[in-house]
Amino acid sequence: MSEAALSRLKERFGAAILETSSFLGDDTAVVDAARWKEIALFLRDDSKLSFDMPIDLCGVDYPERLPRMEVVLHVYSTSLRHRLRMKARVGDDEMNGAEIDSLVPVWSGVEWLERETYDMSGVTFRGHPDLRRILMYPEFEGHPLRKDYAANRTQPLIPYRTEEEAGVPLEKLAPFGPDEGMSFGRRPHLPHSEN
Amino acid sequence: MGEVTRTVTIDGSEQGFATTKFDALLSWARKYSLFQYPFVTACCGMEFMSTVSPRFDIARFGAEAPRFSPRQSDVLWVVGTISQRQAPVLRRIYEQMMDPKWVIAFGTCASCGGFYDNYTTVPGLDKIIPCDVYIPGCPPRPEAILDGLMLLQDKIASGDRRPGVVKPRQDPADPKNDLVTLRTSASGRDE
Numbered sequence: 031m032s033e034a035a036l037s038r039l040k041e042r043f044g045a046a047i048l049e050t051s052s053f054l055g056d057d058t059a060v061v062d063a064a065r066w067k068e069i070a071l072f073l074r075d076d077s078k079l080s081f082d083m084p085i086d087l088c089g090v091d092y093p094e095r096l097p098r099m100e101v102v103l104h105v106y107s108t109s110l111r112h113r114l115r116m117k118a119r120v121g122d123d124e125m126n127g128a129e130i131d132s133l134v135p136v137w138s139g140v141e142w143l144e145r146e147t148y149d150m151s152g153v154t155f156r157g158h159p160d161l162r163r164i165l166m167y168p169e170f171e172g173h174p175l176r177k178d179y180a181a182n183r184t185q186p187l188i189p190y191r192t193e194e195e196a197g198v199p200l201e202k203l204a205p206f207g208p209d210e211g212m213s214f215g216r217r218p219h220l221p222h223s224e225n
Numbered sequence: 226m227g228e229v230t231r232t233v234t235i236d237g238s239e240q241g242f243a244t245t246k247f248d249a250l251l252s253w254a255r256k257y258s259l260f261q262y263p264f265v266t267a268c269c270g271m272e273f274m275s276t277v278s279p280r281f282d283i284a285r286f287g288a289e290a291p292r293f294s295p296r297q298s299d300v301l302w303v304v305g306t307i308s309q310r311q312a313p314v315l316r317r318i319y320e321q322m323m324d325p326k327w328v329i330a331f332g333t334c335a336s337c338g339g340f341y342d343n344y345t346t347v348p349g350l351d352k353i354i355p356c357d358v359y360i361p362g363c364p365p366r367p368e369a370i371l372d373g374l375m376l377l378q379d380k381i382a383s384g385d386r387r388p389g390v391v392k393p394r395q396d397p398a399d400p401k402n403d404l405v406t407l408r409t410s411a412s413g414r415d416e
Contacts, residue, residue, distance in 0.1 A: 166345070167310045174344045184344055188313050190352040198388055200351055 032057045032112035035079055042076075043069060056115060063101075063118040067131035073105060073114065074136055081105035081114060084133070087143035089151030093177045097121050099128050101153055103140075125152055125176070132158040150175040248384070255299070255325065256378040257287030262298035264318060267305025269332040269364040281367040286374050295321040300377070301354075306334040307347040319354040327357045327377055332364050339363060351388070359390045368394065 036050045036057050046062040046069065061069050073081040085104040092098060097119040106113045121128030132155035133140045144155045145164040152173035155161055163170065167187060172179055193200050263273060277283045277291070292298040295318045307315055319328065330350050333339040336359040338348035350356055357380060360373040373391045380389060 179344070181343075184309065186309055186312065186347070186352075188316060188353065191354075196351065196355065198351075200349070 032114050035073075035112060035114050038076070038078055039069070039072075042072060057113070058115040058117065060117045060119070063097075063120050063130050066101075066118050067133060067136065069116070070103070070133050070136045073116070078110075079107065079114075080109050081107045082137075083108055084137040084140045084143070085113070087133070087140050087147060089147045089153050089175065091151060091175065091177045093123070095119070096123060097127075098123055098125065099151060099153055101130055101147065103133070105137075120153060128152060129154045129156055131156050132161075134158055149173070152176060249382075252382045252384065256381040259286075259288040259300045259327075259374075259377075260290050260292045260298045261288055261300045261302055262292055262295050262318070262322070263302045263304055264315060265302075265304040266307065266311065267332075267334060269304045269334070272364040272367060272370065273302065273304045273331065276367040276370045281371065283371065283374065286371065286378065288374055295319075296323060298322060299326055301326065301328045302331050303328065303335040303350045303356075304331040306339065306341055307350055307353070308345050309347060310345075312347050312353050315350065316353050327381070328354060329373055329377060330356050330359045331370070331373075333361055334363075336361060356388055357386065359388065361391060361393065365391070 033052050036047075036052065036059055039059055039061075040047045040050065043061070043065065046065045048060045048062060050060070051058045073079050083106045085106050087101070087103045090100040090102055092100060099119070099121040101118050101120060103116045104113065105116070118130060120130055128151075130153060132144055134144065134155075135157070141159070142164055144158055145161060147153050148155060148158075148161055149163040149165050150173055162168070166174070169187065170185055172183075191200070263270075265273060275281060277289070283289060288300070295301070299322075301319060301322060303315065319326075328350070330336040334341060334346070335350050336356075338346050342348070347353060358373045358377045360369055362369050365373075369391050372394075376389050376391060380386070
């Protein structure tokens with residue numbers, strides 16, 4: 031749909047557009063993280079692109095790749111009715127240097143999306159006006175959507191009751207067994223998981 | 226509860242019987258005047274709404290008055306998923322309720338966390354507060370909810386504080402052994 035947008039980006043930014051792909055109407059540009067905000071401004075202001083609406087912004091962790099974290103932005107143009115996906119890759123295998131410019135000055139709508147990406151994946155957005163957790167509580171440690179966050183790690187705010195306190199078994203019996211309703215349940219469950 | 230200063234005579238002059246009889250009377254009164262506090266966090270709330278509305282009419286069981294202050298309520302309905310972030314809130318609400326108080330875990334998420342087996346969900350409200358009745362289902366049907374309420378009323382009447390689980394009316398693993406038989410129409414479809 032917006033392959034024209036991709037070619038316009040390549041013509042304007044050249045080597046800063048690392049790769050592009052188009053598949054079934056999805057047009058994607060992987061860009062140099064250092065020029066993220068500059069390219070976003072161009073996407074918004076260029077009359078042939080005119081992307082005025084950010085749809086989504088999130089982080090995707092690829093632990094086997096380097097740089098490891100991919101920041102994915104979807105934008106839409108309400109006037110020209112086309113879409114574009116833009117990605118940038120940041121962070122080494124320890125997530126050092128996982129920083130990217132905030133796009134809040136470009137589209138104010140990404141403010142909470144950037145907070146969510148920070149909360150879930152641990153990407154720092156330079157210049158964000160209020161970068162703190164949005165879904166998890168402030169006491170939460172780590173970033174749960176990173177692949178190295180242990181799948182069974184929970185961080186309760188109040189200690190769980192013990193079976194002695196409760197006087198009844200807290201491990202679930204039927205019908206609340208391991209696969210209650212869901213065939214893909216991951217068990218055995220560890221309610222008091224070690225960090 | 227307040228001090229009992231009068232002798233209550235239930236039947237004739239059986240004075241020696243009065244203590245147990247009074248307890249039974251009290252339980253009978255309690256079980257038919259349950260003030261409920263709905264702590265609704267998720268999609269199970271829809272089934273709860275249909276259960277309290279006229280079609281299923283939970284008022285038939287004397288449980289028609291929802292109180293939106295935990296200090297005035299007897300039953301805490303925990304309807305939906307409890308996230309770790311909500312856990313302190315839920316415990317405070319439970320602690321604010323006056324004795325005697327009961328808790329119903331409504332649906333699979335409240336009972337055991339359901340399929341939210343992850344970093345953000347409490348695996349069952351009994352990890353936080355005591356629970357009297359578990360109602361399985363995702364979400365439970367209104368019939369199951371009424372079964373849960375009647376189970377709680379039985380427990381109140383008998384003074385049994387052990388947790389109970391609402392039994393399914395139909396066991397998917399054993400369809401022949403239905404607890405409730407569905408009527409079948411002439412066309413062979415279930416009605």
